[in-house]
Amino acid sequence: MAPDWMRAAARANEIVANWQRDAGPGGAVVLFDRDGVREAFAGGLASIDHNLPFTPQTPNRFASISKHLLAIALLREGVPLDAPLGRWLTELPKPLAEVELGRALDMTGGLPDMMEAFWQQGVPFTATLSAEEIYALACRFPSLSAAPGTEMAYSNTGWRLGQRILELITGRPYRDIVAELSGDLGLSFRLPYDAAEIVPGLATGYWRDGESWRRGHYGFHFSASGGIAGSAADLAGWASALLAGRGPLAGMLERLTAPRHFSDGSESVYRLGLVCSRLGATEIVGHGGSLTGYRNHMLIAPALGVGVVVLTNREEEALWPALTVLAALLGQEMPAAAKAPTxxxxxxxxxxxxxxxxxxxxxxxxxxxxxxxxxxxxxxxxxxxxxxxxxxxxxxxxxxxxxxRRSLRRVPADTALDERLVGRWRDPGFGTEIEIRAGGTALMPWPSGGTVSRLMPLPNGRALADLLHGPWRSRPCLWLDADRGLRVAGHRARILQMNRVG
Incomplete structure (x- = not known):
């Protein structure tokens, strides 16, 4: 079936028209095929402060859509993905040094995520931290979150380390490699290294606090894990070249999406900075991106040679809008929404x-x-x-x-806080402390100095804390391990191991 460009354009117009009516932040929706951009739509504001419209040419932060560019650069350089990280990064502690680069990139390496590890120690994502300060924390990690090859758990750490490896091998700043790769295709990607660096025309990121929009802020060093800035039109042009295998991207889509396997031989949907999924009977490839105030998604249907880019400067889900446009383009019905037990x-x-x-x-x-x-x-x-x-x-x-394989049971409504959790706990490696109180609260290191969190009791010596910072929510699980120590775990980082104090 031929792509239905009119139907897809109508859906894209609906999305941007809603942003335009909202008179707040907006975004762009761009349709493309192997030959380039077909149609582009935009609505809303790139800057509420200055009443500047968002256009398909407005630079935006790609966030994690940036990842696959590093994979391309590593593949072009011939860097062996089956070599351990410690081959190049000799300062890493042994558990991290033994992880293969490929597993660090496909999220099966068990590498704790840097931002979540900092969060759990009371350092907010708004803190200004350099690349060296972030790397220094990785060099202190006592363990992995999981055994390599056993689980796909999202982590930006492997991509930060991959960038460091590429720069060591090439002797070049990664930002120059990004500019060269995109420039070879007539596109303008930039890699600013922090939020203070000026990117001409960059859309301001916003998140909604109740009824008001607020500017987003992110203090960590920008890296290959999610730092590239560029326009929706340029990202669509890049994705078109990836589909067609043009210039420096020849054969790269196939290499990026080649099957990646867990230790038991089963396939993971997460590959090298791209996720393989399906819409109806059609195989699709894509990736999302999220930074404070920015939400994006890129989707490609390789067999049909078409795709869509959605870039926004508003803290709202971008996958669903992108998927509805792609479904319209492919003439597919959207999958039926789940009716899950709540x-x-x-x-x-x-x-x-x-x-x-x-x-x-x-x-x-x-x-x-x-x-x-x-x-x-x-x-x-x-x-x-x-x-x-x-x-x-x-x-x-x-x-x-x-x-x-997981088996999850509903938490009984009358679950009480396990009294064994009550007390002061300290991680000897990092010095992080948590105080759990009998009344069902905990003094958490968030930010440094402490924030009181109401706890949600779970059975068998566990409880969930609940912490907010700007638009982002953190809910670490506090749990007693077999040695009666207190562990702190999120999806992305599970390395704090605390002993009772006093």
């Missing part, structure tokens, strides 16, 4: 929990949309994390989450 579920042991609404899931803080799988179960439309679940009555879910 509430909080938890594994019998460990820090693994999930909270479900009828059409979405938060697994240890990682959010994904859920749809019917056509076989009586639920599956994610993975932005990052592949989830496939079956319902066993009203109170149990079983299936695969990130390649790991």
């Amino acid at each position: 509430g909080l579920f938890v594994a019998d042991e460990g820090p693994f929990w999930a909270e479900l609404t009828p059409d979405s899931i938060s697994f240890m803080g990682g959010y994904e949309r859920l749809v019917e799988d056509g076989d009586g179960g639920l599956r994610s439309l993975p932005v990052y994390l592949d989830i496939r679940l079956k319902q066993d009555g009203d109170d149990r879910l079983t299936g695969l989450i990130g390649g790991v």
Whole structure:
């Protein structure tokens, strides 16, 4: 079936018209094929402060859509993906040094995510931290979050380390490599290294605080994990060249999406900075991106040679708008929304929990949309994390989450805080402290100095904390391990190991 450009354009127009009517931040929706950009639409404001419109040529932060560019640069340089990180980064502690570069990039390496590790120690994402300060924390990690090859858990750390490796091998700043790769295709990508660096015309990122829009801020060093800035039109031009294999991107889409496997031989949907999924019977490839005030998505249907880019400077989901435009383009029906059992579920042991609404899931803080799988179960439309679940009555879910078989039971409404959790706890390696109180609260290191969080008790010596910083929510699980120490775990970082104080 030929692509329905008129139907897709109508859907794209609906999306941007809603942004325009809102008179707030906006974005651009760009349709493309192997030959280049076909149609582009935009609405809303790139800057509320200065009443500047968002256009398809407005630079925006790509966020994690940036990742696959580093993979391309590494592949072009012939860097062996099966070599351990320690081959180049000799300062890394042994658990990290032994992880293969390929696993660091495909999220199966068990590498703790830098930002979540900082969060758990009370350092907010608004803190200004350089590349060297962030790398210094990685060099202090005592362990991995999981054994390499056993689980796909989203982490930016492997991409930060991959950038460092590329720069060591080439002797060139990665920002120059990004500019050269895009420039060879007549495109203008930039890699600013921090939020203070000026990018001419850059859209301001916004998030909604109740009824008001607020400017987003991100203090960490920008890296290959998500730092590139460029326009929606340029990103669509890049994706078109990726589809066609033009210039420096010859053969790269096939190499980026080649199957990646867990240790047991099963395939992961997450490849080298791209996620492989499907829309109806059509195989699709894409990736999302999120920074404070920016939400984006890129989707490609390789067999048909078409795709869509959605870039926004508003803190709202971008996958669903992108998917509806692609569905219109392909003449596909959108998958039926899930009717999942709602509430909080938890594994019998460990820090693994999930909270479900009828059409979405938060697994240890990682959010994904859920749809019917056509076989009586639920599956994610993975932005990052592949989830496939079956319902066993009203109170149990079983299936695969990130390649790991999980069984989750509903948390009883009358669950009380386990008194064994009460007390002061300290991590000897980092000095981080948490005080859990009998009244069901905890003094958390967030930000440094402490924030009181109400705890959600879970069975068997566990509880969820709940912390907000700007538009982002952190819900670390506090749990007693077999040695009666206190562990702190999120989806992206599970390395704090605390001992009782006094």
